[in-house]
Amino acid sequence: MRQRTKVLLVGAVAVACGVLGWGLVRPTGAAVPASTPAAASTPGQPPPTTPVAASPSAVAPPPVMPSPASVPGNVDAELEALATSLREKYGAKLHEPYLQIRMVEELMRFFQERFPDRWEQELLAFLKANFPEHYDALAAMLRNRVDYEKWVKDSESYLRGLTAEQRRSATWDARHRLFGKENAERIWVSERKNQAIADTLRTLGAQEGVSLEKKLSTYKERLQEVHGEQAAAYVERHQQELMNRFLDLPSVQTDLGGMTPAERSQSLRSVRKEMGLDAEALQRWDALDQSRDARWDAGAKYMAEREVLAKELSGEALEAKLVELRARYFGGEAETIGQEEAGGFLRFSRPRQWGRN
Template sequence: MNQRTKVLGMGAVAALLVAVGLLRFTDTGQVSPQPGSAPPSTSAVVPATSGVAPVIPSTVAGAPVPPPAPVAPSDAELESLAAALRERYGAKLDEPSVQIRLIEELMRFFQQRSPDRWREELLAFVKAYFPERYDALEAMLRNRVDYEKWVRDNDSYLRGLSGPERRAATWDARNRLFGKETAERIWASELKNQALADTLRSLEAREDLSLEKKLSTLKQRIQEVHGAQADAYMARHQQEVMNHFLDLSSVQTELGAMTAQERSRSLRTVRREMGLDEEALKRWDTLDQSRDARWDSGAKYMAERQTLAKELSGEALEERLAEVRARYFGAEASTIAQEEASGFYRFERPRQWGRN
């Protein structure tokens, strides 16, 4: 028996472990159900399952019969897994957010291999292949499982809270279980995203600020939150940030009050400040013009439609509308007819400047 197999065997005990569905940290720092696990209850607290040690039968001579050894992954498979994990995480294992990703990858692996003994075998693997990190990773696993249990047990309570109250309760649990500094490092992305969301919310309420000033304030806040990584963040989330800004109702109101030329210049400024190059700006200019023409045709069509609806009905109305739709929309006329048959009138939607 080689040393690793021996280490894995040492974990065998005759006890049922707590069985709960695992959650996974997403990129925004939230937790979500792991594939194959039951989703948290929306109506009641989900109690933790407690295990009871089974009675081990005895031989005639009175010696206990050992429980059967679990079927463990082969040494070659464990070696391959350890090598891959070292390459992916090894240089950054001082960072709590990296430790949690390593732990969660191991949780998925060992839960699939040994659902009843995954925790023992996971820790045995860590002890064999990451001995210098054993204490930190064991603590991270323990806190990770405890946090998941807290989320499940408090699901109904959390759903009944307002957004700010839910965030406060969640952070209180994270700080208590992981420690404040470690929790903030694990959920750093969530904190940054929340800071920008709060900034957008505050800008929405500032009727005294112009579009240009709101844009400048948002860019400054991105720089404060992301520091040296601000440019890299914008490169990855350029469209997302731009859409969030243009979706502000105060920004839409200001754009709607402009002339077509003023609006075109303002949209170009927003996109340029978000980092778009000249070629991209030209493509957006073309798209804006196409959208403007489309909405202009839509407004004219709806006006004719209303006039015809006052004069005609039934098949006579539909025949005339088919002619009008074909005149304004060409090949897309049949699609618009199907939408209207289902009760959807696309040109009754509000115009979102720079968005539709």
């Protein structure tokens, strides 16, 4: 009996040691699956954890296996593919601050999504492993970018109380302070150029007594000054946008509205030609202008008759007459226009934007 008790005790100790041994040698990083962070979580702050209650069962539950996304091999493969993609996309010109910050922002989105509680640590490790020759510059750019984001957030209420010009000045001061003046100017060079063009357009839009031709000439000269050798290529890539911004100017619309139909047609054609449109495109625009003119003429007649009917009729009798009237003037568009009017929108009561609608 004493011998049997001894055997049982030895067996129990062996089992206990086995359980403790498993607890010491099991992997430490693969027990808890990653949870998807909420879209509004703060970068760098760990998501809230849910406490796990002890199981009432005497039998311990089986260990939780890692999801495929958390398997180290899969993560390594994903990071390797990311590094390859970034080298192809940015590698040749990664000395440029503008491209450095673009890559850093791309990496911030990637690592904040996959490692919400330690994204910055993982991002720096990734840079160290894959871009060692640019590590110092990229790490500094990351720090500056994070600090700039914090400044924008902390200064939101202050900036709202400033004028547009004061807000722009304060923003540039912060950029110069955080990134250095030279880097900041190279990072936001497009913003500087766009602002210069916007300032010119604002001035032209308020000018009175200056011909449309002179305004267009000033606009083109400013585009050349701002974009230099790249001006022609820039205009070619942004023809429609540049034309629309010019035609939308209040002073330009006033000029066009004061012309005869023939003069207006010729002026619109000149604007488009000066912005680089070819002969085929100019013909298409001529045809579109004629179609728009015919529709607006029909709209003006419709609105005049509609006003007369509204004074004479009401309710169902008025609507029945308007259905006939819309069908006569607008054909296939009549039903759409009727639905717009039912919703309170009278499309032909709004001002005509010459060259735009």
